[in-house]
Amino acid sequence: MIRYVIGRLLMLIPVLIAVSLVVYFIVDLAPGDVVDVIAPDDASPEDKELLREMMGLNDPFIVRYFRYMQGLLRGDLGKSYVNNRDVFEVYFSRLPNTLILAMAGIFVAVVIAVPLGVIGAIHRASWKDAISMIFGLLGLSMPNFWLGLLLIIVFSLKLGLFPSYGSEGWSSIVLPAITIGTGQAALIMRTTRSSMLEVIRQDYLRTARAKGVPERTVIYKHALRNALIPIVTVMGTQLGVSLGGAVFTETVFAWPGVGRLVVDAINSRDIPMVTGCLILTTMLASFLILLVDIAYAFIDPRIKARYTK
Amino acid sequence: MPVIQNEPNKIAATKRYKKRSMSAEVWRNFKKSKGAMLGIIILSIVLSACIVGEFIYDYNEDIVKQNFEERLQKPSWMHPFGTDQYGRDIFARILYGGRYSFSVGVVAMIISFLIGSTLGIVAGYYGGVIENIIMRITDVFASIPSVLLAIAITAAFGQSLLVLMFAVGLVAVPAFCRVARAAVLTVVGQEYVEAAHAAGAKNWQILTRHIVPNSMAPIIVLCTLRVAQSIITASGLSFLGLGVPTPSPEWGGMLSDGRGYIRDYSYMTMFPGLAIVITVLAINLIGDGLRDAMDPKLKR
Amino acid sequence: MNGKDISDLVLKIENLVVHYETEDGTVEAVNGIDLQLERKRVLGLVGETGAGKTTTALAILNLIPDPPGVIKSGKIIVNGKDILKQDIKELEKIRGKEVSMIFQDPMTSLNPVFTIGEQITETIMLHEEVSKREAHRRAREILELVGIPQDRADEYPHQFSGGMKQRALIAIALACRPKLLIADEPTTALDVTIQAQVLEVMSALKEKYETSMIMITHDLGIVAETCDMVAVMYAGKIVEQGTLEDVFNKTKHPYTEGLFNSIPKINDRKAELIPIPGLMPDPTNLPKGCAFAPRCSYVMTECHERPVELKRISDTHIVACHAYNKPDFHIRRRAGER
Numbered sequence: 001m002i003r004y005v006i007g008r009l010l011m012l013i014p015v016l017i018a019v020s021l022v023v024y025f026i027v028d029l030a031p032g033d034v035v036d037v038i039a040p041d042d043a044s045p046e047d048k049e050l051l052r053e054m055m056g057l058n059d060p061f062i063v064r065y066f067r068y069m070q071g072l073l074r075g076d077l078g079k080s081y082v083n084n085r086d087v088f089e090v091y092f093s094r095l096p097n098t099l100i101l102a103m104a105g106i107f108v109a110v111v112i113a114v115p116l117g118v119i120g121a122i123h124r125a126s127w128k129d130a131i132s133m134i135f136g137l138l139g140l141s142m143p144n145f146w147l148g149l150l151l152i153i154v155f156s157l158k159l160g161l162f163p164s165y166g167s168e169g170w171s172s173i174v175l176p177a178i179t180i181g182t183g184q185a186a187l188i189m190r191t192t193r194s195s196m197l198e199v200i201r202q203d204y205l206r207t208a209r210a211k212g213v214p215e216r217t218v219i220y221k222h223a224l225r226n227a228l229i230p231i232v233t234v235m236g237t238q239l240g241v242s243l244g245g246a247v248f249t250e251t252v253f254a255w256p257g258v259g260r261l262v263v264d265a266i267n268s269r270d271i272p273m274v275t276g277c278l279i280l281t282t283m284l285a286s287f288l289i290l291l292v293d294i295a296y297a298f299i300d301p302r303i304k305a306r307y308t309k
Numbered sequence: 310m311p312v313i314q315n316e317p318n319k320i321a322a323t324k325r326y327k328k329r330s331m332s333a334e335v336w337r338n339f340k341k342s343k344g345a346m347l348g349i350i351i352l353s354i355v356l357s358a359c360i361v362g363e364f365i366y367d368y369n370e371d372i373v374k375q376n377f378e379e380r381l382q383k384p385s386w387m388h389p390f391g392t393d394q395y396g397r398d399i400f401a402r403i404l405y406g407g408r409y410s411f412s413v414g415v416v417a418m419i420i421s422f423l424i425g426s427t428l429g430i431v432a433g434y435y436g437g438v439i440e441n442i443i444m445r446i447t448d449v450f451a452s453i454p455s456v457l458l459a460i461a462i463t464a465a466f467g468q469s470l471l472v473l474m475f476a477v478g479l480v481a482v483p484a485f486c487r488v489a490r491a492a493v494l495t496v497v498g499q500e501y502v503e504a505a506h507a508a509g510a511k512n513w514q515i516l517t518r519h520i521v522p523n524s525m526a527p528i529i530v531l532c533t534l535r536v537a538q539s540i541i542t543a544s545g546l547s548f549l550g551l552g553v554p555t556p557s558p559e560w561g562g563m564l565s566d567g568r569g570y571i572r573d574y575s576y577m578t579m580f581p582g583l584a585i586v587i588t589v590l591a592i593n594l595i596g597d598g599l600r601d602a603m604d605p606k607l608k609r
Numbered sequence: 610m611n612g613k614d615i616s617d618l619v620l621k622i623e624n625l626v627v628h629y630e631t632e633d634g635t636v637e638a639v640n641g642i643d644l645q646l647e648r649k650r651v652l653g654l655v656g657e658t659g660a661g662k663t664t665t666a667l668a669i670l671n672l673i674p675d676p677p678g679v680i681k682s683g684k685i686i687v688n689g690k691d692i693l694k695q696d697i698k699e700l701e702k703i704r705g706k707e708v709s710m711i712f713q714d715p716m717t718s719l720n721p722v723f724t725i726g727e728q729i730t731e732t733i734m735l736h737e738e739v740s741k742r743e744a745h746r747r748a749r750e751i752l753e754l755v756g757i758p759q760d761r762a763d764e765y766p767h768q769f770s771g772g773m774k775q776r777a778l779i780a781i782a783l784a785c786r787p788k789l790l791i792a793d794e795p796t797t798a799l800d801v802t803i804q805a806q807v808l809e810v811m812s813a814l815k816e817k818y819e820t821s822m823i824m825i826t827h828d829l830g831i832v833a834e835t836c837d838m839v840a841v842m843y844a845g846k847i848v849e850q851g852t853l854e855d856v857f858n859k860t861k862h863p864y865t866e867g868l869f870n871s872i873p874k875i876n877d878r879k880a881e882l883i884p885i886p887g888l889m890p891d892p893t894n895l896p897k898g899c900a901f902a903p904r905c906s907y908v909m910t911e912c913h914e915r916p917v918e919l920k921r922i923s924d925t926h927i928v929a930c931h932a933y934n935k936p937d938f939h940i941r942r943r944a945g946e947r
Contacts, residue, residue, distance in 0.1 A: 138590065204720040207720070214701050222720055
């Protein structure tokens with residue numbers, strides 16, 4: 001098992017390199033560079049060009065990428081154009097906030113979605129199924145930035161139950177977590193439902209019932225355990241997505257996470273910050289997706305068998 | 310010999326019969342879905358309202374012209390959805406703004422459909438090294454959170470409707486690629502494809518006659534769902550100020566405007582949001598209906 | 610069969626009617642059958658696919674999938690308990706403890722994410738007050754009994770071959786020494802060479818635990834080897850029932866005759882196989898007379914018009930056929946012909 005995990009981690013390295021290359025390439029296409037920002041207004045084009053040459057900005061793309069990745073390994077991604085703070089440091093000071101929000105969101109999502117999906121599947125085509133399907137469709141169709149604003153209007157402005165922004169105290173995470181969790185809940189619920197529908201007519205459930213296993217145990221132990229692979233996949237990708245998708249929720253609730261950091265950086269044309277945030281977040285997301293992949297082996301013995309042999 | 314000569318005709322006849330009956334079957338199932346019919350009705354209403362809006366409103370006069378005497382008016386007969394901070398009629402802006410959402414949704418879907426399903430079909434049909442290369446590249450793009458990828462693209466190429474379409478379309482390419490490959494893989498193993506190979510058909514003939522038509526169902530479903538998702542992503546980018554530039558009345562952008570007035574003029578955020586939800590919901594309903602109609606396994 | 614003490618009966622089914630109510634019509638799967646099974650006896654339930662054998666078996670456990678299945682009427686008494694009147698808690702106690710079932714396809718009947726040992730242990734833990742350790746020890750023991758080495762208890766189903774899976778399922782079914790074992794085509798999905806081994810294991814354990822058994826099959830060879838009693842089903846009804854001797858050597862019903870004619874004979878391999886013409890009637894639209902009439906070579910006008918009742922031929926032998934109203938009627942198949 002340990003060998004399996006280490007093997008999978010090693011396989012992550014080429015993915016991380018490829019992912020960072022893609023992101024670096026895209027951001028590199030953006031017009032303007034550091035020279036435009038730091039050079040004095042009266043600098044002549046020749047002076048600027050000289051400065052570029054000195055800073056290595058005219059080197060071929062692949063050389064600059066290589067230099068950047070070396071910096072990444074040393075924990076040095078340059079300094080912000082705007083406030084001259086260290087990109088690496090700022091990113092990791094903001095990251096915990098985003099991770100907390102992502103975890104809280106996925107928690108809300110799973111708590112709502114899994115039971116709803118299971119109920120929908122076992123009472124297929126009944127009113128219970130209809131309710132869970134309507135929830136799923138609404139959750140899927142509602143942009144979370146709008147849901148966040150609605151929640152603010154109702155629970156914070158009208159009822160005054162929760163704060164509408166910031167990250168002080170536990171109550172401030174309630175609305176953001178619901179906002180980010182609802183859309184994910186819709187996806188997880190729909191996945192749970194269809195995966196359970198698939199499992200629910202399998203012969204081994206009949207075997208379980210025939211040996212006297214109570215119906216609840218049949219569903220939540222025998223069936224759900226088998227339906228888990230697609231559910232965990234969605235949860236994992238959603239966790240990865242919520243690192244990026246948190247952008248909207250963090251914007252709406254002024255939550256000081258990395259999503260907000262990216263948007264601010266883009267709006268102020270802070271290229272080192274944008275590049276750093278995008279590359280680090282993408283790498284983190286790939287890492288999360290891998291963790292989910294590894295989790296499969298613990299859920300389904302057949303997958304473990306395929307890799308250990 | 311007459312028996313052998315008859316054979317091709319007979320096969321053609323049965324195939325034609327089967328094909329027609331299959332799409333008829335899908336249509337029959339689809340019509341039975343109340344949700345899908347509701348979706349079609351809602352979508353036609355929203356679409357026709359937007360088309361009417363195109364004709365009765367003038368962009369410069371009604372949509373972007375500021376009128377401070379009428380600013381921040383609550384919904385009334387004159388202004389059914391109220392007016393914004395510049396005194397512009399929100400109802401008119403929403404109807405006019407539909408053009409952005411629908412065009413981005415459809416064009417982005419077409420971009421990702423063309424690139425993604427071509428790659429997926431090629432990967433699934435040819436297999437081997439080609440498949441490996443395509444799928445590994447797909448994995449890389451899929452592991453970049455789609456919102457961040459879209460943000461990076463808009464940041465690199467600047468704000469415009471075209472960039473927005475491209476950015477939103479590109480993020481869905483991996484999804485199309487994977488679905489198309491999976492669909493092709495199930496078809497490639499079928500006996501009739503092997504029979505076609507055995508009969509000496511060329512690759513492109515097999516692809517166009519057998520593989521593509523028989524693996525379309527999941528791709529079509531994905532197309533509908535992607536239009537819905539693209540509308541959300543596009544309006545999200547506009548909400549962040551990275552999509553359609555102001556003062557164009559994009560729904561996400563209008564929402565963003567409303568944020569500043571949320572305490573006292575919450576209708577400014579209500580109506581653009583509702584427009585997005587209703588449109589996306591209608592398309593999702595249709596997509597769900599299509600999926601159920603095309604998936605005989607779940608029809609029980 | 611007559612006059613036997615009721616307490617010696619493990620199973621008694623009276624007038625069981627089961628329908629599946631689907632969008633496309635009502636499938637009349639089981640249409641009024643009566644069955645009795647004494648202790649330690651083996652009843653063979655024979656018939657084509659779709660005759661209602663599995664539905665009957667599932668009804669005994671009250672496991673008919675609902676919807677669409679509905680038990681319209683009837684009484685099922687297992688060990689003196691009326692199955693159809695028990696609440697769900699009681700049923701869960703009966704299933705796996707008093708009545709067990711082995712299903713047709715061993716490949717899909719084991720849960721892929723639990724070890725074989727866990728799946729046997731679960732049954733024991735459900736029905737007996739034992740510690741987990743004890744249950745696990747017993748699970749390994751019974752695994753040994755069905756011919757699987759104990760140390761393979763910690764393996765998963767995908768590591769087992771088809772024959773071993775079916776043995777594991779037998780172990781699960783017999784773990785709590787049930788009074789009645791229902792085996793639904795237990796060997797159909799297996800290789801011929803494995804079939805014999807599995808049947809042997811099953812028979813040996815049944816003897817050991819003094820279990821009664823219903824063997825559902827369409828293979829008359831298996832019936833001849835394992836059963837004491839035979840009931841032949843057609844379109845949801847029993848058409849002929851008796852001891853093995855009665856049904857095999859004194860065959861009465863034209864359908865039973867047709868079944869024998871359509872299998873190869875071991876001692877006369879040149880004999881022509883005579884298939885039964887036609888197909889089973891559409892179960893959503895059964896004929897109002899005898900359901901077999903459209904395929905029967907002895908058919909009379911009466912057969913199409915009047916439903917047919919079971920007639921007693923001897924103490925143990927009953928048959929449902931209008932032809933036996935005529936005193937001199939006999940089918941073509943000679944007695945004892947095999």
